[in-house]
Amino acid sequence: MLRIGLTGGIASGKSVVAAHLLERGAVLVDADALAREVVEPGTEGLQRIAEEFGAGMLDDGGRLDRARLGAAVFGNPERLAALNAIVHPLVRARAAAITAAAPGDAVVVQDIPLLVETGQGSSFHLVVVVDAPDDVRLQRMLEHRGMTREAARARMDAQATRGDRLAAADAVLDNSGTVQHLLVQVDRLWDGRLVPFARNLAAGQRAARNGGPVLEPHRADWAQQAARIGARIAAAAPEQILAVDHIGSTAVPGLSAKDVIDLQVAVPDLAVAAAIAPLLSAAGFPAVRDVEADTPKPNAPDQGEWLKRFHANADPCRAVNVHVRAHGSAGWRYALMFRDWLRSDPSARSLYEAHKAELAAEHAGPDSTRSYAEAKEPWFTDVAWPLMAAWARATGWEPPSYGS
CATH class of the missing domain: 3.40.50.300 (P-loop containing nucleotide triphosphate hydrolases)
Structure with missing residues (x-):
C-alpha cells in the first residue's frame, strides 16, 4: 500500500x-x-x-x-x-x-x-x-x-x-x-x-519515464531531495544498509543534468542486496534488474567487482535510480570517486558537461535515454578513468569509511 x-x-x-x-x-x-x-x-x-x-x-x-x-x-x-x-x-x-x-x-x-x-x-x-x-x-x-x-x-x-x-x-x-x-x-x-x-x-514496477535525455541547469534542491529520499531508503533496512550516498550528475553543484536522482546504497555484499530487495520495493523502489555489471575500467579487479542490483522509483513524479553495490567493491568506489572528482575540479566538470551535451543532442528523442547512457560508457573508461585516478593519487582521496 x-x-x-x-x-x-x-x-x-x-x-x-x-x-x-x-x-x-x-x-x-x-x-x-x-x-x-x-x-x-x-x-x-x-x-x-x-x-x-x-x-x-x-x-x-x-x-x-x-x-x-x-x-x-x-x-x-x-x-x-x-x-x-x-x-x-x-x-x-x-x-x-x-x-x-x-x-x-x-x-x-x-x-x-x-x-x-x-x-x-x-x-x-x-x-x-x-x-x-x-x-x-x-x-x-x-x-x-x-x-x-x-x-x-x-x-x-x-x-x-x-x-x-x-x-x-x-x-x-x-x-x-x-x-x-x-x-x-x-x-x-x-x-x-x-x-x-x-x-x-x-x-512491483517502476514508474514509466517519458522523454529523452534533456539536460537542465543544476538545481539546488536536488541535494535536499536526495537526502530526504536517501533517509527513506535507509529506513527500509537499517540493519543491512551501511549508507546511502547521492551520486551522479545531480550530486555535483554547477553541473547540468537530467532531472534524475541517483543514489548508491552500500551493503556488505550482494547476498544482502538480494535479501533487502523486497524491502526496497515495499519502500517504493522496486527492482528493475536483479544483477547487472557496470563497465569494468582499465587495470581494475575482476568482473565481479562491478556487479550491482538496480532499483528505480515507483513514483511517477520523481525519477530515482538506486544502485545497490557491495561496500568496498570497485563499482562502489568508482561512483564516489567520480562524484568527488567532478565536485573538486571545474575543468573536469566542464569536460563532462560538454560530452553530455553533445551526446544528448545526438540521442534526442522520446525513447533514447538508454542509448544516451550506453553512449557515455566509453568516455568513463577512456577519458574519465585516467584523469580521476591521477587526481585521486595526487590528492590522497579515499572513499568514506561509514564509521568503521
Missing part, C-alpha cells in the same frame, strides 16, 4: 485536504482523532496521564480535562515532553494497526500535525505539506477561531517553522487562496501521482 504523511501548520487547511482525500478514496488515519481515542476513560493512556500529572487532570465524570492539561504543559517543554512520551507511542501503535488492516492497493493518508517535529517523514512513501504564508494563517486564526494575536502567535511558534515543513515535503499544496483552488490541487495530486504510484507499488 501507499503510505502518505499529511501535515501542515495550524490554520493551513490540512483538515480540508484530509477530508477531500477521504472522499476520493483514501484510507484516512487522523492523528488528532487517535490522540483523543487513546485517552478515553478506561484506557492505558488516561491512566498513565493521571499517574504522571495527577488525578486533578480528570473531570467529575472521570474524563480528561483537556483545558487543564493544556495549561499544565503549554510553555513547559519538560512537561510537554512527558505528555508526548505517553500519547505519541499509543497513537503510532493505533495508526499502525489501522494501516495494517487496509487493502494492499490502498492509499493510506496519515494526518499528523507534528509530523515534522517528531521526525516521521522517512516512515512514508511521500510527505504532503499543506502550506500557507504565516500572515495568512495568523489572520485565519484571528477571524475564524476567535483567538487573540498573542495566542495565535504562541501556537504557531510552538510548531515547526514554515521553512522546515517545506524542506520535508515531497509535495506542497498551496492554500494561500480559495478552498476551490486548494481542492483542484488535491485532485491533481490524487489522479496524477497518488493513484499511479499506488498502482505501481502494488504491481
